[in-house]
Every structure is written in C-alpha cells, then in structure tokens.
Amino acid sequence: xxxxxxxxxxxxxxxxxxxxxxxxxxxxxxxxxxxxxxxxxxxxxxxxxxxxxxxxxxxxxxxxxxxxxxxxxxxxxxxxxxxxxxxxxxxxxxxxxxxxxxxxxxxxxxxxxxxxxxxxxxxxxxxxxxxxxxxxxxxxxxxxxxxxxxxxxxxxxxxxxxxxxxxxxxxxxxxxxxxxxxxxxxxxxxxxxxxxxxxxxxxxxxxxxxxxxxxxxxxxxxx
Amino acid sequence: xxxxxxxxxxxxxxxxxxxxxxxxxxxxxxxxxxxxxxxxxxxxxxxxxxxxxxxxxxxxxxxxxxxxxxxxxxxxxxxxxxxxxxxxxxxxxxxxxxxxxxxxxxxxxxxxxxxxxxxxxxxxxxxxxxxxxxxxxxxxxxxxxxxxxxxxxxxxxxxxxxxxxxxxxxxxxxxxxxxxxxxxxxxxxxxxxxxxxxxxxxxxxxxxxxxxxxxxxxxxxxx
DNA sequence: AGCTCCGCAATGCTGCCGCAACCCTTGTGG
DNA sequence: CCACAAGGGTTGCGGCAGCATTGCGGAGCT
Numbered sequence: 001x002x003x004x005x006x007x008x009x010x011x012x013x014x015x016x017x018x019x020x021x022x023x024x025x026x027x028x029x030x031x032x033x034x035x036x037x038x039x040x041x042x043x044x045x046x047x048x049x050x051x052x053x054x055x056x057x058x059x060x061x062x063x064x065x066x067x068x069x070x071x072x073x074x075x076x077x078x079x080x081x082x083x084x085x086x087x088x089x090x091x092x093x094x095x096x097x098x099x100x101x102x103x104x105x106x107x108x109x110x111x112x113x114x115x116x117x118x119x120x121x122x123x124x125x126x127x128x129x130x131x132x133x134x135x136x137x138x139x140x141x142x143x144x145x146x147x148x149x150x151x152x153x154x155x156x157x158x159x160x161x162x163x164x165x166x167x168x169x170x171x172x173x174x175x176x177x178x179x180x181x182x183x184x185x186x187x188x189x190x191x192x193x194x195x196x197x198x199x200x201x202x203x204x205x206x207x208x209x210x211x212x213x214x215x216x217x218x219x220x221x222x223x
Numbered sequence: 224x225x226x227x228x229x230x231x232x233x234x235x236x237x238x239x240x241x242x243x244x245x246x247x248x249x250x251x252x253x254x255x256x257x258x259x260x261x262x263x264x265x266x267x268x269x270x271x272x273x274x275x276x277x278x279x280x281x282x283x284x285x286x287x288x289x290x291x292x293x294x295x296x297x298x299x300x301x302x303x304x305x306x307x308x309x310x311x312x313x314x315x316x317x318x319x320x321x322x323x324x325x326x327x328x329x330x331x332x333x334x335x336x337x338x339x340x341x342x343x344x345x346x347x348x349x350x351x352x353x354x355x356x357x358x359x360x361x362x363x364x365x366x367x368x369x370x371x372x373x374x375x376x377x378x379x380x381x382x383x384x385x386x387x388x389x390x391x392x393x394x395x396x397x398x399x400x401x402x403x404x405x406x407x408x409x410x411x412x413x414x415x416x417x418x419x420x421x422x423x424x425x426x427x428x429x430x431x432x433x434x435x436x437x438x439x440x441x442x443x444x445x446x
Numbered sequence: 447a448g449c450t451c452c453g454c455a456a457t458g459c460t461g462c463c464g465c466a467a468c469c470c471t472t473g474t475g476g
Numbered sequence: 477c478c479a480c481a482a483g484g485g486t487t488g489c490g491g492c493a494g495c496a497t498t499g500c501g502g503a504g505c506t
Binding site: 188191192194195196198199212214215 | 484486487
Binding site: 411414415417418419421422435437438 | 493494495496497498
C-alpha cells in the first residue's frame with residue numbers, strides 16, 4: 001500500500017512516515033500543493049493524507065482539484081482546525097474523513113483501513129492465489145494455513161503481483177509498489193527480488209509461478 | 224487487555240489507571256464524550272468504563288451512539304447516581320453493568336471479568352499455545368499446570384502474540400498492546416521484553432518459540 | 447533496606463537487499 | 477544456421493539497518 005502525505009511540518013511528516021512504515025505502508029511526502037497535483041497524476045496512491053494549513057494555500061482546495069480529474073482516491077484531512085463547522089466544511093468538499101490533530105497513529109490506521117474497506121477497494125482485503133492467502137494489511141502470507149516468512153520488499157512485490165494475478169504488471173508499477181521517490185534504485189534490484197521470491201514460493205509449494213513478459217513486466221499465474 | 228476510561232475527575236481517573244495497571248490492564252483516559260467516539264472507532268478496547276456526569280453531556284448518551292456503529296464492546300457505567308431507577312435506566316440503554324461510586328477496585332475488576340466472560344468474548348477466555356495456557360482475565364500463565372510468573376509487560380506481549388499464534392503480529396500492534404498513548408517509548412524496550420520472554424519461556428519448557436520477521440514484526444510458533 | 451520490574455543504551459550479530467558480474471534466453475538479420 | 481544484441485535470471489559480496497542480548501540505574505513495592 002502506498003499513500004501520499006501532504007504536510008508542511010517536517011517532524012510530524014517524518015514521524016508519520018516511520019510509524020506507517022511499521023504497518024507496511026510506503027509513504028511519499030510533499031510540502032506543497034503544486035507538487036501534490038503532479039504526484040497524483042499517475043493514480044499511484046491508495047489514499048492521500050492532507051494537511052489544511054500549507055505554505056502555498058489552504059489544503060482543502062486540493063480536493064476539488066483532484067476530484068475534477070476524475071480520481072476518487074480516498075482523502076483523509078489531518079488538521080488542527082477541528083471545530084465542527086470546519087469538519088463539515090472538509091467533508092462536504094469531498095474528503096472521506098477528517099481527523100483533528102493531535103491524533104493517535106493507531107486511530108489513523110483504523111481510519112485508513114475503514115476508508116479502504118469501502119468499495120471498490122474491497123478486493124484488497126485478502127488476496128488468494130494458488131495455495132496462498134495474502135493479507136496486505138497485516139503483511140502476512142500463508143500457504144495452506146502455514147505462515148510463510150517473507151522479507152518486507154519481497155512481500156510487497158508479491159502483493160502487487162497477486163493483486164492483479166493472471167494479468168501483466170508493468171515493471172514500473174512493481175517498482176512503485178516497493179520504493180518511494182526518495183529511494184531510487186539503479187540496478188536490477190527488482191529482478192533480484194523476483195528471483196528470490198520464485199525460489200521461496202517453489203520451496204513452500206505455493207503453486208503459483210511468476211512469468212516475465214519481455215520488455216513489459218511480470219505476471220503471476222496459478223498453476 | 225486495554226480499556227477506555229471516560230471520566231472527568233482527573234484524580235479518580237489517575238488512581239483508577241494506576242490500580243488497573245497493577246492488574247495488567249492498559250488504560251486510555253479521556254474526559255470528553257466527543258473524544259470517546261473517536262477513540263472507539265478503532266475497536267482497540269476490550270471494555271469501556273463510563274461516567275455519567277461529564278462536561279459535555281450525559282454519559283449515558285454515549286451508549287446508543289456506540290451501539291449504532293455496530294460495536295458491542297462491554298460498557299460498565301461508573302457513577303454517583305446510584306438510585307435503583309437510575310440503575311435501570313443505565314442498563315436499559317445497553318450498558319453491561321452499573322457500578323455506584325464509591326466502589327472497590329476489586330469489585331470493578333470482578334465485574335470486568337464477568338462482563339468479558341460473556342460471549343462473544345468467550346473465545347478470549349483461555350489461550351493455549353504449546354504447553355502453555357494463558358488466562359488473560361486473571362493474568363496467569365501455566366505450563367503443564369504449573370504456574371509461571373511473568374512480569375506484567377512481558378505477559379502483555381505474550382498474550383498479544385498468543386492471541387494470534389502462528390500469525391505475524393506487527394511491531395506497532397504489539398506496542399499498542401503494552402503501552403497507552405501517554406507512555407511513548409523511545410528505545411528498544413519491546414525488543415528487550417521479547418528477549419527476556421524467550422529466555423523465561425525456554426526455561427519453563429513452554430515449547431513455543433518467538434520468531435522475528437525482519438522489518439515487520441514477531442510471530443509465536445508452537446514447537 | 448532489599449527486591450523486582452523495566453526503560454535505556456552499548457555491544458555484537460544477522461540477514462536483507464542493492465549491486466554488479468556472469469550466464470542464459472529470445473529475437474533479428476544476414 | 478550462425479552472429480550478435482538486448483533483456484532477463486541467478487548468485488556472491490558487502491554495507492548497513494534492524495534485531496538480540498545484557499548490564500545499569502531509577503522507580504516502585506514489600
């Protein structure tokens with residue numbers, strides 16, 4: 001899972017990134033609305049966390065901007081402006097939830113889950129493929145109910161493939177599922193993950209196979 | 224076990240928190256109904272203790288509010304309003320118990336246990352793993368019927384792991400099981416608990432093992 | 447006063463993962 | 477049928493982040 005955090009307090013942003021990371025969430029961070037517009041062009045994010053007071057304007061103005069482009073990515077507004085009137089204002093503009101600062105990370109996680117549980121994201125809850133069941137929220141994989149320990153990055157790759165099983169997933173999509181913009185990679189790290197994943201899945205008898213589509217991407221097939 | 228205390232007398236709240244803490248209960252405290260609604264969204268609590276006279280309204284009004292969201296978290300009303308008529312009122316609104324102030328902490332504990340013993344919490348009653356049996360209500364662990372004394376925090380960690388045995392438990396989840404949000408920790412306290420738990424469990428011959436999933440969390444396995 | 451609990455921090459260790467070297471596969475043109 | 481190139485697969489290596497362990501000291505309890 002990957003989210004965009006639009007927030008101008010650097011410390012809060014870093015703490016949040018770290019905390020969300022513990023839940024297996026990849027976070028991109030920007031302080032400016034203008035950047036946010038660019039970043040959301042490619043439908044990369046499962047959700048957006050939005051501050052209201054930002055250096056280049058009122059955060060809320062971002063919501064209609066995004067909706068106008070036809071995207072219904074869930075938005076959760078994070079703000080110190082937490083009067084009832086302000087909450088209504090935020091929700092009416094099309095955000096999906098509104099959370100007053102300060103808040104508990106646990107609460108944010110719960111709201112994220114709630115917001116993602118709504119259709120059409122419902123499919124994300126559990127993914128099955130072959131003998132595997134993947135729970136992306138709890139970061140767990142089981143084969144025939146036996147837990148399978150996977151390193152974090154391999155797990156993210158697997159989840160991205162399984163979410164679109166039997167369909168080709170672009171290389172770029174996979175890379176986006178595993179890395180945020182600050183951790184650019186320059187080698188065949190992704191290929192290496194795939195290679196190790198294949199071995200582990202075979203050993204565990206998962207009955208799935210990962211195929212390469214030359215020059216395009218990868219594809220996970222049930223056997 | 225973790226509960227939410229909704230109570231406006233700070234002194235009483237602190238005393239209760241401390242007393243419950245000795246029984247291994249992690250307590251979050253709020254003085255406002257509005258906060259309580261937010262906090263309960265995450266289904267984090269095993270029970271709720273509710274005062275009636277609160278600065279922002281009658282505590283009882285919280286009960287239907289919570290039930291409407293589909294939660295059946297047990298609620299125990301704590302109040303000085305202890306006339307028979309008032310008791311009936313509280314129970315009819317959907318609380319699970321009604322306790323007049325002043326009361327003994329021991330009585331509260333007994334009522335908590337009673338309320339948690341009812342279905343659908345029944346599954347929580349005893350957890351077995353390896354040769355261990357854990358009773359989260361009485362905070363006891365036995366190995367082959369021999370009692371095993373564990374420090375409070377280690378016990379909370381163990382219970383959280385055992386409740387989801389054979390499944391990975393996120394670091395963040397474990398931290399939430401042991402600490403309330405006023406006691407943030409900054410070091411590897413959790414790791415230390417795990418380390419000491421491992422030694423104690425091995426010495427006691429519990430036949431369980433705690434595995435680390437790097438970058439994700441921990442997992443308790445039977446051997 | 448003596449005990450345990452427990453957060454903290456220093457230390458050493460493990461294994462993830464990016465990297466790059468090398469090999470294999472596939473496709474194209476002659 | 478072969479030569480060549482380009483993309484993919486595999487694997488060992490090394491850096492380093494995350495984990496395990498443990499001693500210390502403060503706090504709380506008896």
